[in-house]
Amino acid sequence: MSGANACLRRDTARLVAGDGGDGGGGGGGGSLESHLARLGPLPDIEPTRLRAEVAAAGLTGRGGGGFPAGRKLDAVAGRGRAVAIANGAEGEPASAKDRFLLTERPHLVLDGLQLAGRAVGATRLYLYAPADVLTGPVAAAIRERRDRLPIRLVVAPGTFVAGEESAVVSAVSGRAAVPFTTPPRVSERGVSGRPTLVQNVETLAHLALIARFGAGWFRQLGTDDEPGTRLITLSGAVTAPGVCEVAGGTSLRDILMCAGGVRGDVRAILVGGYHGGWVWLPDGLSLPLTRAALAPYDAAPGAGVVIALAEGECGLTVGADIATYLAAQSTGQCGPCLNGLPAMAATLRAVAYGPVSPALVRETERLCGLVAGRGACHHPAGTIRVVRSTLRTFATEVDLHLRGTCSAPGRRPATERRWSA
Numbered sequence: 001m002s003g004a005n006a007c008l009r010r011d012t013a014r015l016v017a018g019d020g021g022d023g024g025g026g027g028g029g030g031s032l033e034s035h036l037a038r039l040g041p042l043p044d045i046e047p048t049r050l051r052a053e054v055a056a057a058g059l060t061g062r063g064g065g066g067f068p069a070g071r072k073l074d075a076v077a078g079r080g081r082a083v084a085i086a087n088g089a090e091g092e093p094a095s096a097k098d099r100f101l102l103t104e105r106p107h108l109v110l111d112g113l114q115l116a117g118r119a120v121g122a123t124r125l126y127l128y129a130p131a132d133v134l135t136g137p138v139a140a141a142i143r144e145r146r147d148r149l150p151i152r153l154v155v156a157p158g159t160f161v162a163g164e165e166s167a168v169v170s171a172v173s174g175r176a177a178v179p180f181t182t183p184p185r186v187s188e189r190g191v192s193g194r195p196t197l198v199q200n201v202e203t204l205a206h207l208a209l210i211a212r213f214g215a216g217w218f219r220q221l222g223t224d225d226e227p228g229t230r231l232i233t234l235s236g237a238v239t240a241p242g243v244c245e246v247a248g249g250t251s252l253r254d255i256l257m258c259a260g261g262v263r264g265d266v267r268a269i270l271v272g273g274y275h276g277g278w279v280w281l282p283d284g285l286s287l288p289l290t291r292a293a294l295a296p297y298d299a300a301p302g303a304g305v306v307i308a309l310a311e312g313e314c315g316l317t318v319g320a321d322i323a324t325y326l327a328a329q330s331t332g333q334c335g336p337c338l339n340g341l342p343a344m345a346a347t348l349r350a351v352a353y354g355p356v357s358p359a360l361v362r363e364t365e366r367l368c369g370l371v372a373g374r375g376a377c378h379h380p381a382g383t384i385r386v387v388r389s390t391l392r393t394f395a396t397e398v399d400l401h402l403r404g405t406c407s408a409p410g411r412r413p414a415t416e417r418r419w420s421a
């Protein structure tokens with residue numbers, strides 16, 4: 001999706017601020033000149049202190065997993081001749097924030113990569129992103145800079161799994177962008193057998209600001225549990241789809257307002273993207289976007305993807321379409337993922353589109369149980385999460401389908417002949 005309609009709220013815009021409205025941290029423009037005018041040169045901060053500031057800031061990864069960035073830096077540092085990779089693959093179809101950042105604020109990401117590299121003692125730096133992003137403003141930004149360590153560019157293919165950490169290491173090593181089994185962790189043995197830091201581009205942009213303004217500044221926005229700000233990509237039934245920046249713990253209601261509010265009535269929100277979980281409305285509107293508040297929904301802020309489902313749309317069909325897409329994204333290396341995900345997607349599809357029967361609903365749940373905990377990466381786990389969430393959240397819709405009707409106007413899913421509706 002496009003990030004053109006970026007919503008720049010003056011009170012919370014740090015990464016994407018055009019005018020430094022927060023009084024100190026505005027990311028400041030695409031060119032090196034405007035970037036330097038706003039933020040000055042790279043701070044000369046000692047690696048140990050930078051790692052301590054990032055840990056004290058409570059910065060968590062913005063690529064989906066939400067892992068504490070300070071702990072990750074510590075895991076790579078001190079092992080010698082490390083490699084640092086900025087992950088801008090953004091394989092999630094409903095996300096546009098990394099593309100937005102690399103296009104609108106390339107120097108902030110590049111600062112973050114240089115600083116993170118120093119913090120872990122890296123001797124090689126990589127930027128991994130889709131080809132069209134790499135040939136955009138970030139290419140010009142790299143040419144403008146006089147960095148001590150050059151940044152090598154690696155093209156990320158447009159697959160869902162290409163941004164998974166071990167797949168990133170594979171791609172940067174010149175192999176196919178598919179995951180491999182860990183341990184050993186890439187922090188111990190990654191590219192060329194070296195300790196490797198893989199960090200999302202947004203995480204690195206925050207790190208660049210923390211290096212300049214400190215942990216206390218970072219924590220001035222957000223909550224104790226979710227400090228700082230994060231980028232959100234809004235799509236679906238909203239007035240102005242796009243990217244916005246909000247403080248941690250902002251309610252879903254306020255997040256939707258960043259996109260000009262909802263279009264018509266909204267039934268539910270998919271939080272966390274294609275590996276995420278559904279939140280039912282209107283109850284969910286006051287939920288803050290925090291791990292703790294979203295846990296009962298088996299959802300998490302993830303990479304900051306929010307998709308609004310209009311009242312007239314069938315959540316089962318949207319969930320089944322997502323499951324079908326995700327099943328096709330299996331890299332085919334692990335049996336349960338290769339065989340289990342398509343089978344699971346097919347049964348959910350039948351529940352959504354027909355012919356449906358109670359046995360199919362039970363079969364979808366059974367297949368989720370079979371695949372759970374299997375596979376070399378988290379792709380099966382994420383797929384199960386959205387499938388289970390779809391069945392749970394739209395249980396009333398399942399009943400309607402079993403009776404041959406649907407809440408979406410004009411749809412009548414067929415029922416299995418053996419099962420009399």
Ligand SMILES: Cc1cc2nc3c(=O)[nH]c(=O)nc-3n(C[C@H](O)[C@H](O)[C@H](O)COP(=O)(O)O)c2cc1C
Nearest residue numbers: 061062063087089090091163164165199200203378
């Ligand atoms: C299937 C799958 C796809 C992923 N895709 C991305 C991606 O496109 N970009 C990204 O930054 N992280 C992605 N991740 C998360 C990475 O594995 C990794 O945790 C992240 O890049 C680390 O950076 P962070 O700690 O700054 O978030 C993905 C994870 C999984 C399981």
Ligand code: SF4
Nearest residue numbers: 331333334337375377
């Ligand atoms: S679990 Fe699936 S996506 Fe992950 S490596 Fe195995 S086959 Fe590939």
